[in-house]
Amino acid sequence: MVTTYSSRGVSTSKYDLLHGGSEVVDLSLLAARTAAALRRVSVTGQPSEADAQVVHAMAHLLGEAAEAMQFFDSGGREGSPPSGALAARVDAAIDAVLEERLEPEEQTALSQRLSRLAARLDPSAEQLTPAEATNLADYFSGLASAVLDQAGHVGEITTTL
Amino acid sequence: MASPTTSLEMQRAVIFRADALEEIASTLRGQLASTRGSLHAALALVGALPKEVKDIVSREMSSTTDPTSQIQILRPLVRHLINVLGFVETYLSHGTRRELSESLADEIRGELADLGVADHQVVLSHGEANNYATWFGDLSEALFRPLGLASPQMPPAEKFALFRVPRLEGAGVQWRPVLLGHEAAHVAVKAKDAVTTFDLRNKFDMAAAGNFPNPKAPVGTSAPFIARALYQIAESWATELICDLQALHRFGPAAVASLAEYFECIGAMGQMSVTHPPAVLRIRVLLDEVGPIADGRLNSIVMPWSDYVPAAVTLSEPWAQHLAEIFTNNRSALSNAVAVLATSPYDFDGRREWVHRAADRLAIGLPGRDSVAVGGALQIAERADTVNAAWLARVEGADTPFDSLAQKTIESTDFAHNWRDSGGTVPLELHNRSDSVDAVLSDEAGAYVLSEDALLRRMQLDHNEKGLVVARPLPCLKVRVSI
Numbered sequence: 001m002v003t004t005y006s007s008r009g010v011s012t013s014k015y016d017l018l019h020g021g022s023e024v025v026d027l028s029l030l031a032a033r034t035a036a037a038l039r040r041v042s043v044t045g046q047p048s049e050a051d052a053q054v055v056h057a058m059a060h061l062l063g064e065a066a067e068a069m070q071f072f073d074s075g076g077r078e079g080s081p082p083s084g085a086l087a088a089r090v091d092a093a094i095d096a097v098l099e100e101r102l103e104p105e106e107q108t109a110l111s112q113r114l115s116r117l118a119a120r121l122d123p124s125a126e127q128l129t130p131a132e133a134t135n136l137a138d139y140f141s142g143l144a145s146a147v148l149d150q151a152g153h154v155g156e157i158t159t160t161l
Numbered sequence: 162m163a164s165p166t167t168s169l170e171m172q173r174a175v176i177f178r179a180d181a182l183e184e185i186a187s188t189l190r191g192q193l194a195s196t197r198g199s200l201h202a203a204l205a206l207v208g209a210l211p212k213e214v215k216d217i218v219s220r221e222m223s224s225t226t227d228p229t230s231q232i233q234i235l236r237p238l239v240r241h242l243i244n245v246l247g248f249v250e251t252y253l254s255h256g257t258r259r260e261l262s263e264s265l266a267d268e269i270r271g272e273l274a275d276l277g278v279a280d281h282q283v284v285l286s287h288g289e290a291n292n293y294a295t296w297f298g299d300l301s302e303a304l305f306r307p308l309g310l311a312s313p314q315m316p317p318a319e320k321f322a323l324f325r326v327p328r329l330e331g332a333g334v335q336w337r338p339v340l341l342g343h344e345a346a347h348v349a350v351k352a353k354d355a356v357t358t359f360d361l362r363n364k365f366d367m368a369a370a371g372n373f374p375n376p377k378a379p380v381g382t383s384a385p386f387i388a389r390a391l392y393q394i395a396e397s398w399a400t401e402l403i404c405d406l407q408a409l410h411r412f413g414p415a416a417v418a419s420l421a422e423y424f425e426c427i428g429a430m431g432q433m434s435v436t437h438p439p440a441v442l443r444i445r446v447l448l449d450e451v452g453p454i455a456d457g458r459l460n461s462i463v464m465p466w467s468d469y470v471p472a473a474v475t476l477s478e479p480w481a482q483h484l485a486e487i488f489t490n491n492r493s494a495l496s497n498a499v500a501v502l503a504t505s506p507y508d509f510d511g512r513r514e515w516v517h518r519a520a521d522r523l524a525i526g527l528p529g530r531d532s533v534a535v536g537g538a539l540q541i542a543e544r545a546d547t548v549n550a551a552w553l554a555r556v557e558g559a560d561t562p563f564d565s566l567a568q569k570t571i572e573s574t575d576f577a578h579n580w581r582d583s584g585g586t587v588p589l590e591l592h593n594r595s596d597s598v599d600a601v602l603s604d605e606a607g608a609y610v611l612s613e614d615a616l617l618r619r620m621q622l623d624h625n626e627k628g629l630v631v632a633r634p635l636p637c638l639k640v641r642v643s644i
Contacts, residue, residue, distance in 0.1 A: 016251075017244040017303060018296045018323075025241040026307040032233035033309065036225045050224075057309075072389040076367035081392060091393070144233050148240060 015151040023092040024151040027061075031144035034058040034121075035137045042133035052123060058140070059121035065093040066114035073111050096147045168228040171235040175218055178242040179211035185249060192256055196263055199282035199321070203253055203300060206319055210245060210304050214238055217308055241307050252296070252323050255286045264572060265332065268544070271575075272341045272411075273322060275504050276349035281322040288325030291427040293339060297322040297348040322348050330423060334551045334567040337544070338416035339423060342408025347400070349502045350407075356399050359498040364491050365395055373480035376435050395484055398438045399495070402488055405443050406499045409450060413509030414462040415549040417447050418556075421466040433481040442485050444470045446492060456513045458520075462552045507545040515542055518623070519550035519570065524559040525625050528566045531573035534592040541577045542570070595621040602627070 015021040037051035047055060068090050070079035094110070119125060120136070128136070186208035190201055221234045255261065266283045273279050281297055288294050299318045306315070324344060330336040350356065370391045371384030378390035408416040424430055424440035433439050448467050454460040474489070476482045488495065509516070519529030519542065529550055532541045551567040580587065595601070601618045605611065611619070619629035 015244075017241075017248040021240075021244040022303045022307050025237045025244065026309070028240075029234065029237040029307060029309055032230070032237065033221075035233065036221075036227075036230040039227065039230060053311075054309075069385070069389075072367065072385040072392070075371075075385075075388070076362065076365070081362070094389075141229075141233060144237070148236055151240070 020088070020092070021151060023088045024147055026089060027092050027096060028144045028148040030054070030058055030061070031140045031147065035139075035141040035144060038128070038133045038137035038140065041128060042130045042137060045127070045130070055121050056123055059118045059123075061089060061093055062114050062118035062121070064090045066111050066118055069094060069111035069114060079111075092147070096143060096150075163229045163232050165228050168222075168231040168235070171232050171239065172218060172222065175235055175239045175242065176215060178239060178246065179214045182242060182246055182249070183208055183211040185246070189249070189254055189256075199266070199284045200253060202282055202319065203284055203321060203323075204249075206300055206304060206316065207245060207249055207253070209316060211242075213305065213308055213310065213314075214242060237307070245304065251288075252284065252286050252325065261285045261287065261332075264575070268337075268341060268571070268575070269322070269324065269345055272345045273348060276345060276502055278322075278348045278352050281320045281348055284321060284323045285331075286323070286325050287328050287331065290327045290329070292325070293327065293331070293344055294325040295322070295344045295347050297351065332568075334548055334564050334571060335415075335555065336419045336423060337548045338408040338412040338419040341544075342411045342416055343404045343420065346404040346407035346502065350400055350403050350498075353501050353503075355403050355498040355501050356396060358501045359399050359403065359491070359494050361392075361395055361399055364487055364494070365392060367392075370483075373483050375478075375480040391480060391484070394435045394480075395487065397436045398484055398488065399498075401437050402443065402446055402495050403498045405447055406450060406495055407502055407504070409447050410499055410502075410506050411504060412545045412548055413507045414451065414454060414459050415545065415552045417444065417451060417463045417466055418552045419548075420444065420447065421470070425469075433476060433478050438485070438488070439474075439476060439481065441470055442474045442476070442488070445472075445474045446488065446495070449489075449492060450496065454509075456510065458517060458553060458557075459509060459513055459549065461556050462549065465556070507543070509545070509549065512543065512546050512549075515546040516549045516553060519546055519567075520553035520557065520559075521625075523550055523554040523563040523566045523570075524557060524561060526561040526566065527630050528573065529570040530592070530594075531570065531577045532587065532592045533594055534589045537589065539581070539587055539589060539592060541581065542574045544571055544574065547571050547574065590617060591620065593621050594623050596623055598622065598624050598627050 015024055033054045037047060037054045040051055041047050041055075067079045068081060071081050073079075094114075120128070120132075186204045190204045190208070193200055193204075195201075217238065218235070222231055225231050225234065266285055269283050269285070270279065273281055273283070298320065300321045301316045301319045322345070324331075324340065326332075326340060331340065367388050370388040372387075373391055374380045374382065374387055375391050375394060377394060378387040382390075405416075405420060408420065412419075421440070421444045424444070429437070429440040430444075431439055431441060437443075444466055448463065448470060451463065454463065474485055476485055522529050529542060529547055532539050534540075547567050547570045550570075551563055554561070554563040554567075577587070595618065601615075601622055604618065605615050608615065616629065619627070620631075622628040
């Protein structure tokens with residue numbers, strides 16, 4: 001993400017393909033697919049092979065994000081900061097969850113929240129009840145929208161000379 | 162409330178843009194000369210995206226009947242197409258422009274090869290006058306990964322280094338240290354994980370960092386998030402400082418001059434950005450690293466900036482000051498990180514005679530010599546000699562088109578290097594230097610026509626007025642060289 005300033009000095013966030021836009025689309029599409037998969041699970045009880053792959057991918061990403069947050073929560077003593085090719089995706093995931101406007105005490109517990117979510121989506125975990133699957137589907141549906149909305153544009157630049 | 166008609170309308174929005182992107186990529190490729198191989202390759206990759214997007218739409222819409230879920234999947238897809246259309250417009254639609262010559266792209270390719278990252282295809286384009294923008298990495302990944310394709314469906318990796326440069330400085334020899342030194346270094350700093358060599362993790366006090374709210378984590382944010390944000394900023398700053406030091410490593414004093422002049426002109430000196438350290442800190446680090454320069458003429462290249470930048474940098478924002486102290490206290494670790502890039506240093510002190518002579522020629526309207534015969538062996542100028550000579554000519558007040566002359570010198574020098582590396586031979590006598598004006602004139606006394614030998618002696622003669630130089634004519638030459 002690149003922060004730019006308009007001619008009037010107002011701070012605006014700008015995403016494009018090479019500056020955060022790719023990660024935002026990636027995360028939003030994964031969240032939307034996860035939501036759709038969980039809605040099907042809430043009806044059928046069991047995920048199809050394709051749905052299981054989508055849910056597993058989201059669980060993996062949340063696990064990485066939890067580990068990264070644990071590093072900062074522990075003052076650098078545990079976990080590790082995100083690095084390499086995954087760093088941008090993981091950071092996007094953390095930022096997306098942060099966009100939920102949490103209270104400071106909830107922020108501190110973010111690594112646990114991410115871990116719990118990841119664990120619940122893990123294929124080896126206990127089967128989701130229909131109600132649980134629906135709740136999680138709603139959560140990821142909201143995440144898909146929120147992530148994409150933060151990277152939107154107003155569609156024009158107007159400047160008075 | 163989303164309805165099936167809304168979902169259908171969004172499907173049309175995706176398909177319409179996918180088709181348009183395919184046509185745009187095809188049209189842009191059709192206009193290109195065959196020499197623009199990297200640009201062709203990038204556009205071909207973009208041209209393969211629309212089919213994948215349309216396949217996904219078809220697949221996902223058949224497995225999800227709920228219009229709300231359908232729209233949630235279509236929204237990121239259409240946003241991705243918009244992002245890619247913007248990317249094509251920004252990086253890939255410039256076609257063929259004189260200031261974006263293939264020889265400049267070749268210089269970058271050469272530098273990337275020296276840095277050990279020659280597997281990146283180079284594409285140059287023009288951008289804002291106040292910004293160099295460099296993007297590098299696997300373009301295939303950036304285009305196709307967001308679609309969530311399974312591994313077998315992913316196109317193979319295709320690494321690119323895309324540079325958007327200001328039209329003036331991007332082509333100017335004086336700012337080669339910015340483009341070839343700093344910007345090209347970004348690719349290798351990432352590939353060789355130079356920031357890890359700097360070992361930020363063990364120089365960064367996580368507990369203390371939580372006390373420095375910053376633009377990424379303002380007051381009111383909890384300490385771990387403030388620390389995380391400051392760590393991210395520190396990683397970006399470390400990357401920029403390592404690239405600056407690499408520019409110094411490759412270009413010596415000219416790196417200080419070109420970075421400092423550009424930063425001052427665009428107003429970067431005091432900017433405390435989350436991505437870049439304030440330029441005043443960057444130049445301070447470079448000046449401290451280069452240390453005293455014994456040669457007076459070479460020192461004059463950096464003097465405008467050593468006079469200007471304070472010996473101790475003080476920043477008004479506590480978070481920025483905290484980071485500045487980390488980096489000024491660990492400058493040697495930054496240099497160690499530069500070492501992992503494994504390029505040869507520019508020995509500016511050892512090359513000072515080359516720089517002086519080239520600058521003297523630029524100042525009278527002549528390109529520098531590309532080669533000189535010394536003790537029966539041919540020596541070829543280095544690119545950094547010419548870049549430093551351009552700055553020296555400038556600080557000494559040259560009113561010739563010294564940058565164009567330096568460009569000509571670099572082209573000749575690159576040709577000479579390529580010629581020799583390919584096994585070509587060069588007649589040494591052409592490159593024997595001579596200062597004996599009287600002897601040359603005396604040999605010619607009484608002759609009305611200069612013989613081949615006499616012409617050769619004139620070409621060997623290093624004299625502003627009596628030497629003979631064969632060079633292309635340049636506009637605005639204020640001093641003419643005559644026989």
